[in-house]
Amino acid sequence: LATNGDILTDMDIASLVDLHAASENLATISLTQLQSPYGIVDSDSAHKVTAFHEKPLLPYWLSAGVYVLSPAIREFLPDKGDHERSTFPRIAAEGKLSAYKTKAYWRAVDTAKDLSDAEIELTEKPLPHV
DSSP: EEEOOTEEEEHHHHHHHHHHSOOOOOOEEEEEEOOOOOOOOEEEEEEEEEEEEOOEEEEEEEEEEEOOOOOOOOGGGGGSSSSTTTTHHHHTTTOOEEEEEEOOOOEEEEHHHHHHHHHHHHHOOHHHHO
């Protein structure tokens, strides 16, 4: 199990590990759905606004930064650099990378503001099992 150091999540790690164990793949990458940081506005061909969607989930998935790695992946890991840009695309092209999609709480914490925002979020709506 490996994780990025800049995330907060309450994803079900046991389910992630189980999915990986059931596969014969070199790695399993957790995915979370991308949420727009902005409100979205729909309009029609007559230029009339038809709907508003406040910060909707988008139809894209991003790496949630939690991975299960099989021992055999070592030969694919770079001596230097980023496994997400080198190893994962390579083993995905070979059909040896699984995806675990989760709807669990997830937040990247890259800045002091991100940390402050996460603290406010988790104070207002604590996670039930954290």
